[in-house]
Amino acid sequence: MLSPKVLGSAKKYTKNGIEEINQFDENDNLIIKGNNLTALASLLKRYEGKVKCIYIDPPYNTGNDSFNYNDKFNHSSWLVFMKNRLELAKRLLRDDGVIFVQCDDNEQAYLKVLMDEIFEKNNHYGTMIQLKKSTQNDSKSIQKNHEYIHVFSNTNLPFLMTYKKQVDIEIFTDESSILTFPLNNHSFQNVDSDVLDLQKYFYEGTENGATGNNNRLIDRPNLGYTVYYIELKENEVEAFSERIISLNNPEYISFNILKVNDKYKHAIAINDYISTSLNEKSTEEDIYVTNEELIKQGYSIIRPPKRVGNKLGCWTWSIDNFKKVEITMKWL
Template identity: 35%
Template sequence: MREQLERNENLDISNEKLKVFQKHFPNCITKDGALDFKKLEAELAEEVDIVKEGYSLNWLGKSYAKVIANLETETVVSPDLDHNLLEVNKDSQNVYIKGDNLDVLKHLVNAYAGKIKTIYIDPPYNTGSDDFVYQDNFIFTPEKLAELANVEIEEAQRILDFTERKSSSHSAWLTFMYPRLFIARELLSDDGAIFISIDDNELTNLKLLCDEIFGEENSKGNIVRATGQTTGQDSGGLGSSFDFVLVYTKTLDVDLSGIPLTEHDLKRFANEDERGNYAYDQMRKTGSNDRRGDRPNMYYPVIDPDGNEVYPIAPAGYESCWRFEKKSYERLLKEDYILWKKTKRDDKEIWWPYVKYYLEGRTKRPSPLWDDLDGNKKATRDLRALFDGKKIFDHSKPIEFIRRILQISESQNSIVLDFFSGSSTTAHAVMQQNAEDNEGRKYILAQISEPTTENSEAYQSGYKYITEIGIDRIKRAAKKIKEETNADIDYGFKIFETKPITEQVSENDLNKMLTFKGSIVSDDTFLNEFGKDTVLTTWMLEDGHPLNINLEEIDLGNYTAYKVDNTIYLLDGNFTIDEHLKTLIEKIEKEEQFIINKLVLFGYSFATQTIASLNDNMKHLRNGRKSADIHVEVRY
């Protein structure tokens, strides 16, 4: 925990960026460790276009936002054991985290980088009010911020002034969004996509920000969603009946999937043969690029049922082309996908070829205009019905809207993340979609513990925080879906909470922790103040283990160690060399399946001599048994 605080004190953003070049372009690094731009330009010149000028989005606070994105979180992650150990939750793959989502994202990135298939977020819209609940807890002097952000002290002071003011300016909103989206990109899998709801107040700025973070080439479009109601009618301008969803992918070669066909679409598939229902389109290419000169290899004769040659001649008389080349035609003909029908041409009946399209497995390309879904009023009614008629949350998104996002992102059996989870619509939608298509999507939700207002129906109903609403909604939705579908899906979820390191120990003990240099006796004071389960959860994430993994308790006599994969965690200070270390070594040497490569110690608990003995014995063990290459790591 001390190490997290110390890393922030010594943060060097430029050095972190330099490591990327050292990894991929070592020949462009000088012997002094500097980046040689001329060499880098020469290295890239043959393969990429290099421009000297470009368009970028700048605002007051951008340098500050980059600092915040690279700082370590100064929080720990604490599990809700009473909830997590319930039968419905103990093996669940779903996760709900209470806390500022910036801290949550920083904890998640070690274990989930490159593993999230779908991210949906509905961030706070910039309405112009100065009551923003997301306020970072980092405290800088102008001098320190100037050093970290590489700006002048005067600019650092201006940045600190507007962040402390809780401003609702465009700059403040962008400063808030940048680090969260920056880390979100790291979490996305290579075939992943992020969907961001927004209104028109920040649409333009968000588009430019996402172009910078995700890459303009990875923009998949802007969904316009009908909200079902018109607001702003007293504004003097146009009212608003829509909000928007910007869609970006992690990499260029990601295609969004189709959506289920509507009843209107299904009417086209009224034809049926032994394979099933089908629709058909004429084999001749229509629309743009339909002339022989456009696709000369797709101009060839085919034989009709009467044995005559048929060429792709357009009704206007010009030579056109088929939809595919002759080799594909022959395959489709052999597989009975070609349908011949009589049609009128120049007052004569002729045979004309068509291609069958079967219904099974078919979807359609989603339109950017989503005006066919129920709007926000339906979402409000559904939520009221779930909470016995009480209005406990404003501005919830419709379940079917989130389900459509899950469908087009092809998130089956993958992880869905929502780090502005509000009333937990995303969790509800994931369970509903899993129940319908029998898939195994998992969700991770994050929500800051924002208080409800005292005069609200939510507060009067006993919900003092938004997180309480979100958690209860998941339980109620799970119960409803199970009763209605009896689907065999994961209805449980585990709860965690981020807590500031500085609030976990007393001020006096915090000073001792920060200046700790070892002890001659074991002492579990710090372990007891943080809590064993909190230390384990925080470290497991740091070591790349997901939150839904279950720890294995290892009995070393009257001492319990904790094992995850090939790592052993030793927390309690009453670990003895004569008994507990001896038992551990015997397990390593005699049990073939008991393979470990790292021992992690909670350094505050262990006597200095015990740590030294552990190090010596593990070195000896490495010499004695090659496969037991065990590293001892002491953390503070």
Template identity: 50%
Template sequence: MDTVLLKEIKHVLLSFPEYWEQDSLLKSKVIDDLRDYRKDLIEKLLDNEKIRNAYTIKISNNYIFRIDDLIDMLRYKSYWDNSYTKYSNEIGLTSEGRYLKYNTDVVVDFPHKDCVLQGGMTNEEVGKKEVFYHKILAKEEIDILLEPKVFINVKKYDVNGEHEVKEFHDSDNLIIKGNNLIALYCLKERFAGKVKLIYIDPPYNTGTDSFKYNDRFTHSTWLTFMKNRLEVSKEFLKDDGVIFIQINDVEMAYLKVLCDEIFGRENYLNTISVRTKSNAGATGGGEDKRLKKNVEYLLCYCKDYNSFKEFNKVYKKVELMSYIKQMENEGKSWKYTSVFKDFGEKVYYKTIKDGSGQDINIYKRINFKTQSISSIAEEENISLEEAYRKYFDRIFTTENSLSSIRTRVREATDNEDNLYSIEYIPVSGKNKGKVTELFYKGKNKRLVNFLKETAEIDENGKMYKKDIYGTLWDGINWNNISREGNVVLPNGKKPEELLKIIIEMATNSGDIVMDYFLGSGTTAAVAHKLGRQYIGIEQLNYGDEDSVARLKNVINGDGSGISSIVNWTGGGSFVYAELYELNQKYVKQIQNLTSEEEIENVIEDIKEKAFLDFKVDIEKITNENSDFASLSLEEKKNILIQVLDANQMYLSYSEIDDFQYEIPESVKQFNHSFYNKS
């Protein structure tokens, strides 16, 4: 697609014959003259209104020429001439004259960090080892690329099946099929500042072909790919929202620095280590010369640290008696071994003040009685487990708490081996605003901690020890997760249990959860079961094993994953929509080619129907006199994709009424509703 701005720049530069060698622009000479502030060149550029508007800042009726922006455009813009060899060689992204796929020098200021890569993520069945990236785009082209697109094949699913939908409501769950960068910009106006949690599981850039996602980026392209998406996704977060990014050690260090820049170091919360596999066995279990990988990482940032409150308390549960046995086997002391058989008579002692001036009422406990849990079991002729269950609410230990309240209580009471309780209303913490009772025991008035505060009994009478999740998450079951949700994804699938922890930790009922690397739909499935609203975006085609199939199973009462834990029985709904493909369908068609015989038909189809890059003469590139016929199938496919106009992959919403696209009225109604247009 020819752009007005490029035409104007070329028109100005054509008035300087020294910048041209036949039809090829001598970019380095232009750049050198711009850096030397060549007066006549700058004057001609600034005389052009469109160039002046694009590359200057007006301050007090004076114009400041953003010369570096124009130089960057000249350096990175592909000017293709009529030479096929030069054309094919110039496809790609460069930095200082080197193509990014050969560039291994990545620092914080990595190549093309200020660019937009529209490229997708597919690694199709033909086994492509390199993703196709579009060219570096100028501002005008970026605006076209990222403007809202048309949604088609819109459906709503609920317990009664599939339905036509003409309106979109703010409370609807949403699944979008299409390039996630484009889709994010389609969603931005409607959902900016409304999402409480973003979880993504992007390509790890491992250099393998284990996943359908392209996983063979170079550092620079991978970082640019991630930067484009993280920057826009930040705009979706509420002020107290958070993002979790799952990654392994290949790019984790680089990603941390990138996220520090995008979200701000002050908004960094944690790096969580998630144990994913068992330890190496007796033989060592190393991977090549390296140690076996047992963990992945979750990088966690908030939108605004001052607005972020705190994570909800989420606990890891272990069967209590097994936990006690494990402590004994490891030679560790299990401290919850005492029982209050009688809390004694509660007698008012005195009132003191806490640090904020609030009352603390102190009570002395007369004739209280304690006994060890083991002696109770022996005395009552019951098992230790039965004793724990019977006296569950009275089992305790004491600790040498360093709190200011304990200090005040100790100073206000005595040094005798007795028991005091207090009642007060905390001004902060989990019991803020509630009347709270605490016990202090012994000569030093040690704080009493009850087992019931760190353990629970479920509806079946089973006792569990609870530990708050910190930054090491182990005990999550990664076995047999490939069929969770009744859809199969052999590699890369995450356990529903993992997403349950994240979603419960970061959100409350009704909050919006987003995942724009949705895959088989784990995030959406768990959010659905937990009563959260969700937005999912996926580009790849998983056939019958995709997120839509999984969510339909969830609505119909899927019993796998966390269903039994949260008592899931079905219900709810979601809306599904696809981005209207233009050139993107030809990209897929080209990628699926398996033989030379298919090439000619595709070329003719592209010539007749596709939107071609205005700088490329496809006839000259593919005719009998060119070198095209001597290329391999893969090389031909690469070239044909590059011939397509990068900005015409999907249909813009502004073109929805164009008769040539034959968009049904119901689809138009949905799009108007989604974009809040009349």
């Protein structure tokens, strides 16, 4: 399938370790490390006109690329570099295939014109624009905080995208065994904490409450609940798991133990306040009913930060969103 030059140091990784390669199976996933132009050309014999999706993240021509590219071409050299690879990529694409090419503001306009020429302008589905970071204070120029992904196809077919919310996937079916997973040499981390900042719930003194005009609990009574939070060392997890399971409360074990660095963390969100008693003068003592059972187990209480005039605050997200994101895990 591939040229001898590409296969000069091929390795096959399986659950048993590194194995010798006799032949490639159609179901094998390939990672080709080396000259990508040679790799693309070597794929043509078997895969020309058969590839459904191609994603390219080329050197941005900024001088900052971390790979062994010459990431400081002049414009003409960079365009030739890209042209050679895009022409091969076009040959690999199926008629209904799509190619995504990422770039920053430095070359994206040139790249768009080049791709218009290779894939034809009518086959441009659009350009995705991503905000990279917060705007910096700069009074001398317009901020360039975006990256771009140009999307093309070989033919101008309708472009249909479907989305699957990972947070809605049922990962575990046996709730009684959730807390025992870290004991079986597995650990988890919260993959959505960087997206929704829900990891901030895990620290007392957080300012992760709603802001703006409607930031009080009286304004958003559905956004008041308590997060009961505990941190554990690895040698404490087994006994802790047994204690929590013995309490025989499905609500406690519906939240997974997360491993973050060398600490194990457990956070339980409970709607433990009496909304019918809420008024402008309410205090935490008036409306919140602390779960003493969890306090005895060593949990700390985290509630929405107070607002102006010591008024009760509310969270940014509903308890349902907290629960959905908290259980979205990936294997470490």
